[in-house]
Amino acid sequence: MLKIRENFIHSINKLAGNIPTKTLTNITGQKVIFPFYHCISDEAPIHIKHLYQVKTVKQFEADLEFLLKNYKPLDYADLDYYIQNKKTITKPSFLLTFDDGLREFHDIIAPILYRKGIPAICFLNSEFIDNKALFYRYKTSLLIEYTLLSKPNIDAGKYANYLIRREFKKLIKHLQLINYENKDILTNLANTANYNFTKYLRENKPYLTSKQILSLKEQGFRFGSHSIDHPEYRFISYEEQLNQTIKSTNRICNDFGIKYKYFSFPFTDYGVSKQFFDEVYNQNKVDISFGCAGIKADSAVKNIQRISLEMNNLSAKQIINSELIYYIFRAIFGKNKIKRT
Structure with a gap:
């Protein structure tokens, strides 16, 4: 399914980039979006270089300019209300998230976001903090x-x-x-x-250190867990899914004095069962979780789907507008909601 969506975006992005985002937002009614990245750097780190294309600072700044022009940054309080259905978000809004807990979040990304007043959540693999191990x-x-x-x-x-x-x-x-x-x-x-x-x-320290995380937390950024060591959940047992989620979340909350419990799935949440979500939510192991299926509702109501803005050299406008058009096409067939079994 991921490849189908990616292929659609790559085939339609030029056309999508010429359509006003406001028009597509009004047609779809999708006013809240959750874009995510992993890394921003003018030179791709070697450990990422052969995996995917990293956006430059200039490209990132252009993405932010587009987002701020068309959306309002969603603050953390509104996120909590939004997920609990206690508050309707009336203005187009966005919340940025960053996976893998990479050093660039401290060195490059956070200073830009702080200057622009944009909140963000950074997700950490508990085993990799302080550069103790490598994905x-x-x-x-x-x-x-x-x-x-x-x-x-x-x-x-x-x-x-x-x-x-x-x-x-x-x-x-x-x-x-x-x-x-x-x-x-x-x-x-x-x-x-x-x-x-x-x-x-x-020598290269690709991951955030505990000291950096605490400093960023003081600046107002939030943190969540991204599993212990980044497995793809559909290929591990149900018991290991729970272990990876609960242990990493507990460690990050305990080590950094965090009261909220945010979790983002490594790779994808594709194939994760209703039983899993019921267990982690009902036992208060996780407050909010994040997937990466684009603009789509989820029968696990506290699981938010995100939009990757790392698709070759495509701009945020091209990707987001393409996602909105993809949403319209899927709506025709009633395919805009993930159903967990």
Whole structure:
């Protein structure tokens, strides 16, 4: 489903960019949107470079200019009221969120948002705070870069054979296919190639530190959990879904003196059951959760769907307008609500 939406956006974005956002907002009635990013940087960090395209500061500023022109920043109190259906949001509004708890949120993003008076929520993987460990997909990007630059002659099964035969494209394809379940392959390959992930963490510090998080909290930014170590939920057991959610949320709340309980799903919330949402909400393990299915309602009423603004070089206007048009098309077939079973 994600690919269908992405393909639609890529095919219609030029047309969508020429339509007034206000017109599409009025047609759809979708006045509140939740855009999200991971990283903003003029030079993509190596651990992200081979995964997706990072927006520059100039592109980010242009996105913010568009958002502020067409929407009002949603404050945290309004978010709480909105999710509890205690308050109707009458003016077009937006709330920014940022996943993965990356250092750029402190160094680049927060100063821009603070200057413009824009609130935001940053979601943290509890195991990665203070650069204690590294997301397995970031390891993939690092190894791809290392392979392209160094072309090491290592002896590690079929991966070594690709290297010996100089079939680097095949090796890179295999690296990109490694998932959470077999992520240990990345560590084993790095060890064989004498590549040190711990050294990269120590020298580059890709994640926020506890000190930075507390400082940002004092500035008015909010934080939530993004699981322990970033698995894709549809591929782990129900018990592990609960473990990843509850443990990471509790740790972040306890470590940083946070009373609210926000959670965003790593990768996607696709396939997550009604039972899961009932359990975490009814037992007050999570107050509000966030997916990434675009502009769409959810039968789990406290689960908010967000819009990724990281789609190649597309602007916020192109992406958001395309999402609104996609919403109109899906409305014809009654497909604008996620039904949990």
